[in-house]
Amino acid sequence: MKKLIFLILIIIFNISIFSITIGLYKAPPIVIDENSGFFNDILKKIADNNNIQLKFVIDSQKNLIEKLRNGEIDAIAPLARTPEREKEFDFNKEPLFFEWAVLYVREGLHLNSILDLKNLKIGVMKTDVFYTGENGIKDIIDDFKIKVNFVELDSYEEIFELLDKKKIDAGVVPRFFGLDEEKFYNVKKTSMIFKSIGGYIMYKKDNNLGKYFDLIDKELRLLKEDNNSYYYKMFNKYFEPVVRKETPEWVKTFIIFGLILIVLIISLSYVYSKLLKVKIKSRTHLLNETLEKLKENYNELKSSRNLIEEIVELSPNPIYIKTVDQKIRFVNTSFAKFLNIEKKDLIGKDLFDIFSGLNNKLLEDSVIEDIEVIQYNKKGYINTFDVIMDGKTYYFKDYKTIINLNNGEKGILVLWMDVTENIEYQKKLEKNNVELEKINEKLFEMINIVNMLGTNIEDLYGYFDYLLKFAIKLSDSADYGSISISRGKEWKFISAVGHDINVLRELKLKSEYMIQTGEELKIFTGEELSNYNNMIFDDEETKNKFFKAIKKTKEIMIATTGISKDRILSFALDIDINSQKSFTENDKLIFKAFINIAKTILSSKMNIDVVKNAYLNFANKLALIAETHDDITGQHIYRVGELSYYIAQKLGLPEDKILEIKEFSPLHDIGKIFIPLEILNKNSRLTDEEFEIMKKHTIYAERLLGNDPYFETALKIALYHHEKYNGGGYPFNLKGNQIPIEAQIVSLVDVYDALRSKRPYKDALSHEEVMKIILNGDDRTSPKDFNPLLLDILKKYSEEIKKIYNTFSD
Template sequence: MTSNFSETENINLISLGDHAVLFYEENEELLPAVHSFIKRSLKNNEKCIYIDSKDNQKKILAELNITFRNADDFLKSGQLQTFDVEELYGDPDNFSADDMITLIETNVKSAVKEGYSGLSITGELKGVIDFKGGKEEIIKYEWKLHDQIFEKYPVNALCRYNINLFDNEIIKAAVELHDYIIWQGKLYENPYYIDPEGYKQKKVEEYEIKSWLKNIQQYQKKEDLYKEVINNSQKKYSELYNEAPIGIIKTSSNGQVIQVNKKMIEIGGFNTVQEAVNSYSDLGKDLYYNPIKRKEFLSELNKNGEVKNFEFRAKKKNSEIIWLNMSAKITERKEDGNFIIEGFVFDVSEKKQYEKSLEKKKEELSAYNQQLQAYNEEITAMNEELETSFEEIEELNNRFEKMISLVSDIDNLNTISEAEFLNKILQQAVEIVPEADFGSVYTFGDQYVNFIDCIGYDLESLKENKIDNEAFYNQVEAIEIIDQEDMKNRNRQHMSSDDFKEMNEVSLNKIKEIMYLDLEINGQKKAGISLDIKLNSKKSFTNSSKKIFSAFYNIASSFYKMKEYNFLQSNFTKELISSTIKMLEMYDLYTRGHSENVADLAAEIAEEMKLDQKRIDDIYWAGLVHDIGKMLIPLEVLNKEGKLSDSEYELIKEHPVIGSNALKSSKSLQHIAKYVRHHHERWDGGGYPDALEKNNIPLESQILCAADAWDAMNSKRTYREPLSYNHALAEIKDNKGLQFAPAVADALLNVLNN
């Protein structure tokens, strides 16, 4: 649930030692500000005293329960204390500023002793004003807070004044005696604040002039500082804009070019920004090869506010035709109906050429399949003319034809779903394998088996059972044959007694023998197929049937591998990773070329260690992105000249975790996330982030650690020059078995010697 109260803007500027005042006219203005102040105090581990009417307290506590879901815990622990006005201030006629100051002093000492960072307090003295001397006592209370509390103790306070209930003299004093003012939902630094000593010595006008002149000077300094920060930010933005590895363009809907970056100039074949801008008077005619595509682009953009991955043919300066991919959004709409567009542009001409080549190969493959189908039909026709003694050969040929249809489904990945393919493979497996009476096909979910289809069973009854994936995992071979008793034993271990009883009635008690497989792709189990022989049957699965079933296994494996291949291909993994690394290099002054160096060296170490090609590829990609987490480390820390402080070093040490978490969100890269997370672990357990040691560290991470260290030693850093080759070589040898895994260190030394 979200809070019903709006957040007071800039409320977090208040810190211990600050004295703020809220001016309001209606209760609807009071409650959100009080809620924001109390919420800030509790989050900062401050003990909070809240003084108000019972009705207002009830509303505030209700909102705090929405914010924290456990606001009652703050009341029980004593971190939040609520009081009626009379309960804490006493009889308004007898209000004493000195007594109130003493009460606050006692409470802040207690709060610090109890382990809180300080004390926060909010209240309103509206009843006091109605009695003789109340006005003077309120003003005295305000300046004494500064004189005796804020200068000595960790306290912050929010005083509250309904401007309709207090006269102008008190409101003026309240303005001048508070560091910050909250008015109409926003916290402001008070330019009219004066030194409380003026009220103490009753020289208000004299201190007003001095304090206001001082404030004017301070505000001018701040304004100059803000201008400098803004100018620096604009300069950095301009550098990033012009050095970005993708084209950036700002245009109007009527076809005018407003702004382009260097990459966009390069894509268009121009030499300067002005040349590019002058050459495009009407984008529909000057840039688009087909002006209709420009109209389609504007129509979709105007309808949705943004367009993603819009591809079109474009004309370069020299009239060369290229393919562009543009993602854009509307940033401003004009009163005349026109609008301003900002977009990112990629030259995808090479990708289009590759797709064209791929399409040609698919056409060739399709022609080959048609020829194969023609041959198959010819063989079928010949078999029909043979004697009845060749019926077995004819049957085998029919099975082959059905498997060919499954293979053709692999070629049509975009038109057949996973469920449709598994359903079809089950139907044909039961039909082709002669001993099979029943069967089922399923996928492996996060924890439980998901039944897709079945033959001979009630599908809905099967779906009602919760069966752990492990119950259906193969234990020895990719294809296994087990009897009813073995299957019951496996299910019993992974099911509740009720689900096991239900499963017996639905399927297990009907089965004599089961032949099943599970499909594992890149270490992840995807799906499974089970063929069953009914109880009391005299048949058993033969080796011949097992071979036929293995053909189904190969077809299904190919289906999933092709699915994964198409997914990876369509996501431009390599292009995106390369672009990200270039952005990191622009961000971190000392990592230019570092990621590529680490990736190349890590792959060479892996080859030296005779790892298989898939692991070598994974290590290469992990090397490219091992420092991607540095993009969320503050620039001033990343490029700091000189030694880092302890807190800055701890911040730097977060980059493997940040990078790993980012990679986990990518289906195509999540399997290398753990290699990135552990590339700063040490063999002796002294690394980070998890202090893993020895072979608890993934081998891929051990290799990245050595490659990263070697390149770092041979590179210039803010705190040192590059080490000499012999010095760096000695570091590897000296730290073998300490920082570096012995086998990895030996492999690195062999690579360097060669």
């Protein structure tokens, strides 16, 4: 019977032992190897106390993460908690230690600031949060907008090895690793530190595994709360030798010398002691009086301190004092009340436990801020953050400053200034601004429409599309609409929204089909409009296509107005047949405004076209006059126009640009009208002074063409057609695509035509001779003077260009 009980106990004992495999990566003194390191010893101690069998595996951090994903190990340590990692794995809650990153540099390199890292090679561990994590070195470098070269490695040892060999310029390692290993390498620590983190255990998502890590957290918390525990013995064993520096020899020598000096002073003091006794006695009374005053000052100081504590306690702003490792030493009532926790329950607690889940980013940012406050003695308002309590979001600005604690330790006093009202008001103001911007947008669109009345509107259809859509947008009721014009016996649709504009434009509609309101605004029902169309259309096929192209309407608002003797403009807005709306007074006001704009545009367009055609004809006459000094027949300017038009087509430019090039390229030498006749008529080569005068014909063109937008293309051609693609041309020595494409085209055509044309001072050349000169170059020109794309077109379509020239030759 006893054997049976013993056997059962053994089975129960074996079942109760749980095995966990934890992957470790080397980071002395935290992890030295499989058997030693601060991390190893603490976990083994906790595991032994709770019948947990631990197995450690050493590998790179990158490989261990892959092994955890594949289920080859149960956990990895030590790692920082990040939102990305928490999506895939779980973490224990109690950090085993706190750490931050330190920047080391190779021997001989000196850095004054983060900006000195520009274009340097920085070694980093691939999967390290100090590298790619939030507020890691990559984030910091990006914030400063400087370029560096990151060298990704598998371990911290590789970083120090490459620094030692000067294959990289700088490297990022944890503080404790740097202190432990820096003596073995030729590396230099900088004052640049960043991103404080906690060292946690990351494990695969498993409820049973989570229970054991909760048990480890509980044991770890108890060890950390006891200053005499195994945790602090191991901490002193591994970290104190690293942190504590060996006393330099010169200090020892100084101490020995000091002791000798003290012995000498004591000897001399004994000799003079008798003499001093009298003075001491006389001063004792004075010292007693001073001591009494000090007691009085101390009592006053104590009263002042009590007064300050009382003021802090009564402050409506949350105030607390903490240590660098985020332990709370003091809180006021406002802070405790905000968190809804008793003051006594907050003292000694870890902020990571209190704020966990409220704002994780606040915790991470706060640790980094604390390091800066202590290291650089910073103080003042540091950050604005939000905290959600009971479903409501509160906004605060935190004020931080260093404070001396009772044990001489440096602490941080934090005051939260509630700015919730300001932030909420700002958000409300931003919302109002968005609504105001929408109103302003409509206003600016209306202004743009009105401004267009004074500009050259080439795309009339596009403008009326825009006008119609905006009228519908501003209307309270309209769903779609149309703009059309009756001209003589024809009725043509210019624009339509909702209706099939392509079909409507193709229909051959008679002018009598269009409803005319005689300058008045009229509203018809959909039924009235349908009856009218059925009655007025005398072509059944056209009527059917018309009815198919237009939407059925509940109401239609129409106004017609005369814009010339035989032209009538029709503007219509429609309400969909299924709509519950009807036209309002606001719709009528908008409608009247838009029909007036449409009328003005069409009238202006007609008048402008007449004037500009006359202007262009006059300019062509001037160009012909200017050219007759070189080309008596005047055929040169027409050939330039046709050849430029052809090349622009082959280049694939927009249709309107191609037409402008054809229309305006004959004006390329219009500035010659201002060049003296003795220079223009000279049959021999021009002198340098004469040539400088001749070159000014490009600039003189602006006197005739001015700044009229209509002649913008003409002016570009006249100004820049003597510029060269590789530079060296005149009047501005432009290069490449700095030269407008229309001027590049005319430049090539002008040279081609000039070489082929007979002049008093030269013979005409054949097409083949000219092609050879332009494509290969001579003492007059070089292929580098022209855009390669244009030369390809000239070469590809050589025969066609030859035919065009011959068609317009004498």
